[in-house]
Amino acid sequence: MPQPGLRERKKQATRRMIADIATGLFVRRGFDAVTVAEIADAAGVSKMTVFNYFPRKEDLYLDRHLDRLRELEAVVRDRPAGEPVSVAMRRYQHGLLAAQHPLSGAVEGVRGFWSVLRDSPALRSRMVEQEHEIAELLAGLLTEETGDEFGCRLLGNLLAATITTIWHTAVDRIVAGDDVDRVRRDQLAVIDRAFDVLEQGIGPRREPLHSDG
Amino acid sequence: MPQPGLRERKKQATRRMIADIATGLFVRRGFDAVTVAEIADAAGVSKMTVFNYFPRKEDLYLDRHLDRLRELEAVVRDRPAGEPVSVAMRRYQHGLLAAQHPLSGAVEGVRGFWSVLRDSPALRSRMVEQEHEIAELLAGLLTEETGDEFGCRLLGNLLAATITTIWHTAVDRIVAGDDVDRVRRDQLAVIDRAFDVLEQGIGPRREPLHSDG
């Protein structure tokens, strides 16, 4: 028997094909201007099948979310014993940047990706929701460890706020036209500054948030 | 001529009436089980008029959002010169709690409010979006002050994460059946602990987040 099963392989292939065709249409004509019926048609499949694989239209575009959640879960779960989450998460962000991973935000591809997102409220809304799911995931994982419900929820939310801020910072600059390599070099400082704030606090003592080392 | 104009007053009255009638229906039968057509009918108004006042169905239930944004804006704008935002925001949260304001979360009314939210994904999603708008508002206001785009976005997101965590903590306990007065007393410590974490940082040094004073 083939390891994943023929059936399962076909399903994954179909899923990818639908998402790819959909993404292509979105990039060319905009998210709202493409109907699900069209996507189904272009993919040679029925509308029901599309919704079978993707519960919402938005998920056709933001289809890496589950992978991301799994990865973040691994970051938290597989960190060395006793290591603070923020340290593991900072290391992970450094890794994304070094690997030129799309999730670092500092990558050529975000231009096209964002141009679709920019003018679709529905899509942006779904993205915000996904960022919220990240916060919930982190909070849940940490609560499992310590049992401190409130503290971990707070920590999860702060962590999620930190990494989404880091990401948006890179994306904004690239979309604004900055050179990708320059942004990538600067992101190292951005990541460290963000996690420093998270770990040391926002003050009061040091100035609100001026950037002298 | 009456100051706000007759027309304007009537509009506000209509708006309130529609929202109130809608809320009543939602509480009785659940958000998803009530159609906009029904609401319009019950309010003696046409469907178009409903959408004239409330761009989305969800806004019929979460209609205090703009007020809240305005209030938060005032907190930031009207704070004493030189005072860190976190201090002003902490004071504001204390004030809400003392005034037994619904936005403190520690109020009898949240039980009904939440029960509707709980089983409507669309409604929860919109609420998350609103929380995101809070973060953006704060970030924008702070950026106006300092010009430090990245730092202020981070600060805005962290602040928003903090206050939403505080709110949800109270709501969760009350929904879980805790006595409202007890929750209200405990919230003082919750607020202070949250803002302490925000100001002092999450570590590393102190344990991840254990609660010994």
Next chain:
DNA sequence: AGGAATAGTAGACCGAGTACAAAATTTGGT
């Protein structure tokens, strides 16, 4: 090969939200 699962299809259906043009109402000036 054959029967149990499972994936996909077709088509009707529902409700949110929009477009548009006609009708009702407020307003301000006279």
Next chain:
DNA sequence: ACCAAATTTTGTACTCGGTCTACTATTCCT
């Protein structure tokens, strides 16, 4: 009080996302 302009409200028809149901085709397992 009356008229004309501006603006709100309405009815109707429409689009599109998403669900439901019953039917067909494929894959799986023995």
